[in-house]
Amino acid sequence: MAFFNNLIKKFTNDKTKDTDTAKVSSKGSAQPYYGTIIPDPNFDASRDAAALQKAIDTKGVDENGITEILARRSNAQRQEIKAAYERDTGKNLLKTLTSSLKSHYEEVVLALLMTPAQYDAHELRNAMKGLGTNEKVLCEILGTRSNQEIRQIKTAFKEAYGKELEHDIKGDTSGHFQTILLALCKATRSEDRDMDDGLAKSDAKALFEAGEKKIGTVSSVFIDVLTSRSEAQLCKIFKQYEKISTQGFNNAVEHELHGDTEECLMTLVKAAWNKPAYFAERLHLAMKGIGANCKNLTRILVSRSEIDLLKIIQEYKRMYGQTLQEALQAETKGDYQKILLLICGTQ
Structure with missing residues (x-):
């Protein structure tokens, strides 16, 4: 569990300096902005829609023209482009691009044209569709989104597929893993930034007694605490746990829980300590071994x-000694590589 230990060290000793990576907020406020895509200040939806139609009509399709528009516009601007395209041509932009593009490049373009909630709903649906379930995707999305984002995802899922998200989760998962996902779907997890020392101590004690101190694990205690406490409060709990345990909370989760339950709860732990580092690890794993997992690369880069x-890019360099862009250049190619690099802010 070296990753977890590195996160503890990062969290307590070397917090990321926000001023190193922050851009001006896309909304013009004083709030720092850590995205790589900012709105085009000279945006014209009808002009972009016409340029996309020209790129689509070009013999062989002008992928470069499509990339230059969609990867340099904010999601809100892309929604306006979709509306302008349908208004001006009478055609659906997503359907037109689906018939004109192919492979992983097509997946990125379509992802960029969905709203964040629609895209998350789409990815959750794909993770549960057909034979087998992609549990890691379920953990990644439901374990890292805010309450508001989860509520929006549930609405988008119902609109797109005519069923409640919980219905599909119940049909494709079971046991403690299902319990965790359904708890997260309630979107009632605390998001309070204030930390309660007394509660942290009692939670740490309850977790210790439900795991290390007991023969057999009371999984419900782990699930209840990790799916209800805020990320800031969880960090406080983990520190309190270190004071009463010889092995630390990360090892407790590893030893006491197994399989998808461990995977999902560790997602919550990692995201609480350092969410950008969690996504950096996911990106690294997507490019480790023979062939890149392009679906994971696309989902993480587009959704973040x-x-x-910007923070994920910084964490990737710190954790793996090379830039994310260098890794993408080594593991991807062609128009797919170009659009991913542009999403990462590479000019």
């Missing part, structure tokens, strides 16, 4: 591009 991708 207007949230914290």
Whole structure:
């Protein structure tokens, strides 16, 4: 569990300096902005829609023209482009691009044209569709989104597929893993930034007694605490746990829980300590071994591009000794590589 130990060290000794990576907020406020994509200040939806139509009509399709528009516009601007395209041509932009593009490049373009909630709903649906379930994707999305984001995902899921998200989760998962996902779907997890020392101590004690101190594990205690406490409060709990345990909370989770339950709860732990580092690790794993997991690369880069991708890029360099862009250049190619690098802010 070297990753977890590195996160503890990072969290307590070397917090990321926000001023190193922050851009001006896309909304013009004083709030720092850690996305890599910012709105085009000279935006014209109808002009972009016409340029996309020209790129699509070009013999062989002008992928470069499509990339230059979609990867340099904010998600809100892309939604306006979709509306302008349908208004001006009478055609659906997503359907037109689906028939014109292919492979992983097509997946990125379509992802960029969905709203964040629609894209997350789409990825959750794909993770549960057909034979087998992609549990890691379920953990990644539901374990890292805010309450508001989860509520928006549930609405988008119902609109797109005619069923509640919980319905599909119940049909494709079971046991403690299902319990965790359904708890997260309630979107009632505390988001209070204030930390309660007394509660942290009692939670740490309850976790210790439900795991290390007991023969057999009371999984419900782990699930209840990790799915209800805020990320800031969880960090306080983990520190309190270190004071009463010889092996630390990360090892407790590893030894006491197994399989998908361990995977999902460790997602919550890692995201609480350092969410950008969690996504950096996911990106690294997507490019480790023979062939890149392009679906994971696409989902993470697109979904974090207007949230914290600058921080993820910084964490990737710290954790793996090379830039994320260098890794992408080594593991991807062609138009797919170019659009990913542009999403990462590479000019």
